[in-house]
Amino acid sequence: MTGTVASTQTESQTTNYFSNYLPPADPNRIYRVVGFMEYSKALESLDALAALATNYELAAIDEIVKSEPEFTIYTNLARRLERGRSNLAEKPAGENDDFARKGFRWVTALARVEVGAMLAGFSSHPQPFAAVAGTGYDLAEYKELLLDGAKMHFWALTNDPGFTAIMRKFNPSGTTLAYLRRLNVASAFVSALVASAGREFNPAQVQEVKLYATKLEGSRGDIRLSIENYLQQVMASTKTNLVGRQDNILLEACYKNVCQQYSRDVAALPRQ
Amino acid sequence: MTPIGLRAGVLSLLAVAVSLSPAFAQEPPPAKSAQPAAKAAQPPARLTPKQLAFVKNELLPAWRAGDPLHLLRLVGEQVAKQSEQQNAALDRALAEEKAPSLGRMLTDARMNLVRLDAGSQAPEATLAEIVLMVGELERQIQEKIATAKKVELFADPLPSPATLTEFRDQLWKAHVQNNELINAAFLALQGRALLNSPLIAKVKNPTPGQEAAFAIDFVKYQGEAQELQRDLNERAIELRVNRIAFALKLLEGKNDLKERFLAAYAVGVDGEILIQGLKNDKVRFRRENLSSPTLADELRASVDRGKTLAGDLIKKSELLFAGLHWWRRGRYGRGSELHGLLKPEAALKNPAAQIGLLMPRTSPEPTDPAKGGRPSPDFDRRHHWTWAWEDRQFETVGTGSHTSEPVTKLVSTETQRMRHWDGIVDDRFY
Numbered sequence: 001m002t003g004t005v006a007s008t009q010t011e012s013q014t015t016n017y018f019s020n021y022l023p024p025a026d027p028n029r030i031y032r033v034v035g036f037m038e039y040s041k042a043l044e045s046l047d048a049l050a051a052l053a054t055n056y057e058l059a060a061i062d063e064i065v066k067s068e069p070e071f072t073i074y075t076n077l078a079r080r081l082e083r084g085r086s087n088l089a090e091k092p093a094g095e096n097d098d099f100a101r102k103g104f105r106w107v108t109a110l111a112r113v114e115v116g117a118m119l120a121g122f123s124s125h126p127q128p129f130a131a132v133a134g135t136g137y138d139l140a141e142y143k144e145l146l147l148d149g150a151k152m153h154f155w156a157l158t159n160d161p162g163f164t165a166i167m168r169k170f171n172p173s174g175t176t177l178a179y180l181r182r183l184n185v186a187s188a189f190v191s192a193l194v195a196s197a198g199r200e201f202n203p204a205q206v207q208e209v210k211l212y213a214t215k216l217e218g219s220r221g222d223i224r225l226s227i228e229n230y231l232q233q234v235m236a237s238t239k240t241n242l243v244g245r246q247d248n249i250l251l252e253a254c255y256k257n258v259c260q261q262y263s264r265d266v267a268a269l270p271r272q
Numbered sequence: 273m274t275p276i277g278l279r280a281g282v283l284s285l286l287a288v289a290v291s292l293s294p295a296f297a298q299e300p301p302p303a304k305s306a307q308p309a310a311k312a313a314q315p316p317a318r319l320t321p322k323q324l325a326f327v328k329n330e331l332l333p334a335w336r337a338g339d340p341l342h343l344l345r346l347v348g349e350q351v352a353k354q355s356e357q358q359n360a361a362l363d364r365a366l367a368e369e370k371a372p373s374l375g376r377m378l379t380d381a382r383m384n385l386v387r388l389d390a391g392s393q394a395p396e397a398t399l400a401e402i403v404l405m406v407g408e409l410e411r412q413i414q415e416k417i418a419t420a421k422k423v424e425l426f427a428d429p430l431p432s433p434a435t436l437t438e439f440r441d442q443l444w445k446a447h448v449q450n451n452e453l454i455n456a457a458f459l460a461l462q463g464r465a466l467l468n469s470p471l472i473a474k475v476k477n478p479t480p481g482q483e484a485a486f487a488i489d490f491v492k493y494q495g496e497a498q499e500l501q502r503d504l505n506e507r508a509i510e511l512r513v514n515r516i517a518f519a520l521k522l523l524e525g526k527n528d529l530k531e532r533f534l535a536a537y538a539v540g541v542d543g544e545i546l547i548q549g550l551k552n553d554k555v556r557f558r559r560e561n562l563s564s565p566t567l568a569d570e571l572r573a574s575v576d577r578g579k580t581l582a583g584d585l586i587k588k589s590e591l592l593f594a595g596l597h598w599w600r601r602g603r604y605g606r607g608s609e610l611h612g613l614l615k616p617e618a619a620l621k622n623p624a625a626q627i628g629l630l631m632p633r634t635s636p637e638p639t640d641p642a643k644g645g646r647p648s649p650d651f652d653r654r655h656h657w658t659w660a661w662e663d664r665q666f667e668t669v670g671t672g673s674h675t676s677e678p679v680t681k682l683v684s685t686e687t688q689r690m691r692h693w694d695g696i697v698d699d700r701f702y
Contacts, residue, residue, distance in 0.1 A: 032615045035654045037626050038602030045595030052588055060529035069637040077641055098640055107599055117655030178662035185659050
């Protein structure tokens, strides 16, 4: 994040007045998130393995992974939160399906989704999930985990009174920035879901995913506007000799990092 | 605890700290005082209302929030104005809240700071703190050494696993205890440093508690931990040598592909690492089975034969087990900060600091998040939680103070009881 109103060249002049700004975020901070390096390295090896292995070998690999309980992954976590009937519900594999999934492809799909989400939250990568989508050998599992992630974030935000409060009244705080990050992550999930599975959606599913995207985009837009207004207001009321770069820097903050564009894939969905 | 309950930002992270801590505290820390003074027969002290309020309103929230520096300051100031009997009474009050003793809080906070290369930020330990900490350090070292000694690999003759999976399990246990012995030696070193404090030389009439604390022989503990570690390492190497012979037989037979994958790794990848280690002139093994001058050549013949039999499964098995190893770290690893979600700041610049994680001591079994209870892994998906880490504020600069607050840091002490610090990733993945 490079957004700042008080640039280095004006620092010495700010001793007698106040100036509000959004400090830059360390572009390397993603390396502090546990899982980023680990899942990335896992994918590096496992994707290479999937490219080399025969189907017969992949079946044996699958057996090895399935034999270890620690590689079990529970899915459809969003069902705990969603309200009403969803057209995008994950289908149970059987009557007593507890959504415990096992196997090599589930392992790689989970790593993909986690790394993609970290890139969405803590980097300015324009297409965070596309960067880790792989060659598609685990596409079915990946799509399910994307769907679950998109719904989880959407419904968690919808049900969160803290989020409702900051949407009702803008608060220039770290809390707002954190919610904005969640909105970014949620939007990136929806966009990646549409990019990978959108063509298979029926009209009702298209409508539902568009609803997610519209609501998320709307909230992001509102927060972005509030940040812009807030910083403009502060700049206007501050007696500074800032040398002209602030507008550009502000815009850079708001557009490049604070609210990235994720909605192109959703916009490409067919109209009803 | 579900993500809907999560409030973003710095303040909310404090709240999360409060709500997450009990879930992680499956093994409540020992409530008894680790201070040697407890051994002295003294009438039990009672806490004043002010002291009780301190526990409830300051100490417990600080422990739950997990900022080691804040905790050190709080506890340090408190014990400086209390008697040993009052410390013991305070420990009892903490035990009722399922919180660790003062000595444990101090020790864990300081040791974590030292591990994160942030020890210099900590205030100088007072005499009262030193007494509490060395007792706790001794307790932790003794516990680690006693646990390590129970590993099956210390039996003679060495265990003879019946499957490659059993070999792997034995080696994993050895790996965990090896890390614990490294930690024990580290704690002993810190204990030695504490006992070198000039404050101790100034004590003219030590209390029985102080006397017991100053007499702890950390040099002995350090030596014992290092000696056990050396022995354990040699035993693990011997087991790996045995595994090559076992795996070679599997490759020579008509076993299923799953078994061949495991065997290919044991012979082709681990075998090479072993040979390089045995050729290292600086290493002098004490165990007879590793001292043979022809061992490296014999292994070379086995490994070459195994590689021929396994073919390209060698490379594939390496990719598989390396991938699963990293995945396991991503899924179950805990960093040192923010409930385990983050690595220390040093990870921004130092690649080595990106490696260390707290890892489960035994193979974890995931639980269904929909069913509640203690979650396994701790984070069903990391992306459900990491978004709430925000260390920035809209800051104000100028003549006033800025409004930003530091990111909440949590060094979880509870989970360390169920985990071990795993700071080294070598080329062995299975």
